[in-house]
Amino acid sequence: MIRGTVHIETEICKGCELCIAACPQDSLALSSNINRKGYRYVELVQDNCTGCVNCALVCPDSAITVFRQSKSAVRKIVSASV
Amino acid sequence: MYQFQYDSTPKLMKGNEALAEAALRAGMQGYFGYPITPQSEVLEYLTEHAPKRKNVVVLQAESEVASINMIYGAAGAGARVMTSSSSPGISLMQEGISYIASAELPCLLVNVQRGGPGLGTIQPSQADYFQATKGGGHGDYHLFVLAPSSVQEMAEHVFLGFHIAEKYRMPSLVLADGALGQMLEKVLLPKDGSLPYAEKSWATTGKTKDRERNIITSLHIDPNKMEMINLQLQDKYRKLKQEIRFEEINTKDADIILVAYGLTARICQKAMDLAKEKGIQVGVVRPITLYPFPYEILSTLAEKASAFLTVEMNAGQMVEDVRLAINGKRPVFFKGRMGGIIPNPEEILLEIETIAEKQQLKNIYA
Amino acid sequence: MNTITIPDEMELVYSKPETITDTPLHYCPGCTHGVIHRVLMEVVNEMGIAEQTVGVAPVGCSVFAYNYMNIDMQEAAHGRASAVATGIRRVLPEKYVFSYQGDGDLAAIGTAETIHSVNRGENILIVFVNNGIYGMTGGQMAPTTLLGMVTSTTPFGREQSAMGYPIKMTDLVAQLPGAYYVTRQAAYTAATVRKLKKAIEKAFQFQTRKKGTCFIEVVSNCPSGWKMTPIEANDWLEKNMLPMYPLGDLKVPKE
Ligand SMILES: Cc1ncc(C[n+]2csc(CCOP(=O)(O)OP(=O)(O)O)c2C)c(N)n1
Ligand code: SF4
Ligand code: SF4
Numbered sequence: 017m018i019r020g021t022v023h024i025e026t027e028i029c030k031g032c033e034l035c036i037a038a039c040p041q042d043s044l045a046l047s048s049n050i051n052r053k054g055y056r057y058v059e060l061v062q063d064n065c066t067g068c069v070n071c072a073l074v075c076p077d078s079a080i081t082v083f084r085q086s087k088s089a090v091r092k093i094v095s096a097s098v
Numbered sequence: 099m100y101q102f103q104y105d106s107t108p109k110l111m112k113g114n115e116a117l118a119e120a121a122l123r124a125g126m127q128g129y130f131g132y133p134i135t136p137q138s139e140v141l142e143y144l145t146e147h148a149p150k151r152k153n154v155v156v157l158q159a160e161s162e163v164a165s166i167n168m169i170y171g172a173a174g175a176g177a178r179v180m181t182s183s184s185s186p187g188i189s190l191m192q193e194g195i196s197y198i199a200s201a202e203l204p205c206l207l208v209n210v211q212r213g214g215p216g217l218g219t220i221q222p223s224q225a226d227y228f229q230a231t232k233g234g235g236h237g238d239y240h241l242f243v244l245a246p247s248s249v250q251e252m253a254e255h256v257f258l259g260f261h262i263a264e265k266y267r268m269p270s271l272v273l274a275d276g277a278l279g280q281m282l283e284k285v286l287l288p289k290d291g292s293l294p295y296a297e298k299s300w301a302t303t304g305k306t307k308d309r310e311r312n313i314i315t316s317l318h319i320d321p322n323k324m325e326m327i328n329l330q331l332q333d334k335y336r337k338l339k340q341e342i343r344f345e346e347i348n349t350k351d352a353d354i355i356l357v358a359y360g361l362t363a364r365i366c367q368k369a370m371d372l373a374k375e376k377g378i379q380v381g382v383v384r385p386i387t388l389y390p391f392p393y394e395i396l397s398t399l400a401e402k403a404s405a406f407l408t409v410e411m412n413a414g415q416m417v418e419d420v421r422l423a424i425n426g427k428r429p430v431f432f433k434g435r436m437g438g439i440i441p442n443p444e445e446i447l448l449e450i451e452t453i454a455e456k457q458q459l460k461n462i463y464a
Numbered sequence: 465m466n467t468i469t470i471p472d473e474m475e476l477v478y479s480k481p482e483t484i485t486d487t488p489l490h491y492c493p494g495c496t497h498g499v500i501h502r503v504l505m506e507v508v509n510e511m512g513i514a515e516q517t518v519g520v521a522p523v524g525c526s527v528f529a530y531n532y533m534n535i536d537m538q539e540a541a542h543g544r545a546s547a548v549a550t551g552i553r554r555v556l557p558e559k560y561v562f563s564y565q566g567d568g569d570l571a572a573i574g575t576a577e578t579i580h581s582v583n584r585g586e587n588i589l590i591v592f593v594n595n596g597i598y599g600m601t602g603g604q605m606a607p608t609t610l611l612g613m614v615t616s617t618t619p620f621g622r623e624q625s626a627m628g629y630p631i632k633m634t635d636l637v638a639q640l641p642g643a644y645y646v647t648r649q650a651a652y653t654a655a656t657v658r659k660l661k662k663a664i665e666k667a668f669q670f671q672t673r674k675k676g677t678c679f680i681e682v683v684s685n686c687p688s689g690w691k692m693t694p695i696e697a698n699d700w701l702e703k704n705m706l707p708m709y710p711l712g713d714l715k716v717p718k719e
Contacts, residue, residue: 021471021474023468028488030492030494031493032493032494032687033494034494034652034694034695037695038653038654055493067477069478069654070654071654072479073478073499073654073658074651074652074653074654074657075498075499076489076491076493076494076495076496076497076498076499076502077488077489077491077498078480078484078498080478081468081476081478081480082476082478082479083470083471083474083475083476083477084474084475084477085473085474085475086473086474086475087475088473089473089474127555128551128555130551155554157550157554159547159580160576160577160579160580161576163544163547163577164547164550164580165547167540167541167544167547167548167551167577168547168548168551168554169551170540170541170544170548170551171520171538171540171547171548171549171550171551171552172551172552172554172555173551174548175518175538175551175555175556176555177555179551193541194541194544197541302518302536302537302538302552303556303559304515304517304518304535304536304559305514305534305535305536307515311530311534311535311537313530313537313538313539314537314538315521315530315538315539316539317527317528
């Protein structure tokens with residue numbers, strides 16, 4: 017499985033939860049903390065993100081940046097496993 | 099003061115056509131308008147003659163609402179643009195004009211007035227004076243308002259209007275009337291291409307890397323910011339006072355001063371001559387800029403003259419500004435015709451004689 | 465802009481385009497306007513046309529679009545965005561020009577400007593955000609409001625006998641010969657956002673052909689006006705808005 021991760025700009029997040037619904041991996045959830053605007057923001061709660069970008073696409077506030085395992089890193093893992 | 103450069107030979111032209119030809123010579127880059135009598139010749143002339151030139155857009159819009167908003171867009175994109183209409187069409191444009199004034203976009207508007215209110219008549223009128231000089235649309239704003247009184251000025255005021263609009267970043271309005279638009283007169287046109295373009299670094303022409311993005315807007319939600327914008331506008335209108343223009347005829351020894359603009363100023367001159375034959379000393383002040391209004395000259399003349407008579411083709415609009423200028427120092431009388439009727443010199447003379455009698459001027463001169 | 469360090473052995477696959485400013489959006493949580501803004505600006509960024517693009521914001525919730533889109537922009541009077549865009553494009557014929565308008569703006573007060581801009585085949589892109597309601601003024605009925613839908617001015621639901629039918633502006637526009645590319649998209653799931661982006665890309669590419677108007681409706685939500693959570697709103701959109709406003713191309717030029 018390709019590994020990915022997200023960076024969520026918690027001060028921008030309005031806690032609309034659309035990304036949570038869009039994530040096929042259930043990697044995201046609302047935090048119990050609130051940001052300075054008073055919104056419960058979203059955070060990554062599982063280490064199973066694949067970097068599919070779905071969450072960032074539906075985020076109205078462009079709060080999400082997505083990373084994915086680089087190709088060279090993927091190659092390294094593949095060669096290590098053979 | 100703006101210096102005109104002229105052709106060497108005069109032409110015989112209709113007011114509306116002289117205005118349209120002047121727009122092309124002034125380097126107008128876009129015209130957006132909708133037909134309405136008595137100014138449709140402007141659009142007709144331009145659709146015929148603009149294609150001979152490079153880079154002039156002439157578009158018949160679906161309404162005056164659309165045309166004024168096309169003006170907003172094109173002026174905001176930095177082009178020298180103009181629209182023209184007549185009274186009902188100008189009413190329809192008022193929201194857009196308010197936006198243009200607020201966003202400080204230079205452009206030229208032309209109102210070839212006809213009689214109202216309502217659909218009214220297609221005959222000439224001056225009943226849009228309040229609308230033109232006191233705001234017209236919503237909010238505290240003004241236009242630079244020019245009142246031509248000849249075909250010659252129909253042409254000149256296009257140049258002057260564009261010049262002031264770009265110098266101050268504000269809309270100018272040429273306030274003509276149906277008679278001026280339709281009359282045929284000799285005109286010495288301003289020279290083609292003799293109006294340089296102003297620099298417009300604020301225009302939305304595409305954000306290049308070396309500058310911040312340009313935004314054309316009239317929206318300022320923060321009341322403090324909105325008040326600041328208003329103060330800036332008011333400051334601009336104060337500076338605009340240096341552009342005041344008027345004409346004085348025989349005012350030096352006049353006992354009665356006629357105040358009139360545009361077409362009625364010409365008729366007043368005729369009445370002045372008739373009065374002279376009757377031994378009454380009459381002078382004429384013709385405001386050329388209606389906004390800013392030449393208050394000062396009237397106030398100065400009130401020191402010597404004994405009465406003022408304002409003549410308009412309306413129920414009494416500019417007369418309020420004349421009274422403000424005179425400030426109770428002398429009586430200010432009013433003679434108006436409405437509904438598209440042009441007053442004749444004889445009825446103005448009658449008025450002059452009545453005033454002379456009231457002021458006991460007649461026995462001095464008779 | 466906050467700097468985000470790329471985690472070890474990872475590469476960046478998605479971030480906000482530089483054509484979107486760092487100003488926080490004023491929209492309600494979950495509102496589609498933000499997604500559409502970003503997708504539009506992504507395309508402008510990726511096509512490298514930010515320096516040649518001028519946008520027009522409407523009156524409606526997206527009146528401040530110019531605060532978020534990092535390009536030259538104008539803010540039009542209510543309903544007049546396509547006339548303003550016409551004015552811009554006519555004097556700057558080599559630039560990319562788009563208007564961004566809500567359903568009240570485009571399909572009520574600005575109907576005449578919309579129809580005639582498209583009928584003239586103005587070489588502009590019109591982005592039509594259809595959320596079935598007047599968001600900005602507090603959730604009143606829009607011309608696109610569904611029958612039976614409760615709004616602050618149809619407290620008992622929109623009734624056809626009094627208020628007429630929901631208007632299908634995009635279908636109307638597609639009838640006009642001046643329309644070059646007409647499509648109805650959405651932006652409530654990752655898949656619909658991807659499709660919307662493709663449509664916007666096409667529309668900007670088509671502009672250089674100077675063959676007519678590109679018109680993209682985006683069926684959108686208004687969680688505040690609809691009085692729903694964003695998730696409920698998107699659900700409701702799928703079940704109620706899409707049957708009335710089905711997604712897909714209405715007019716596609718021959719390649
Ligand atoms: C001439 C004029 N009339 C009315 C208004 C008030 N107004 C502002 S926004 C709006 C409706 C906007 O609705 P829509 O276009 O659907 O956009 P949304 O807010 O839903 O995004 C109205 C009626 C106005 N600003 N100007
Ligand atoms: S990138 Fe995909 S898997 Fe990762 S959090 Fe976002 S939606 Fe979930
Ligand atoms: S009122 Fe509706 S359209 Fe406006 S920002 Fe809120 S959710 Fe979006």
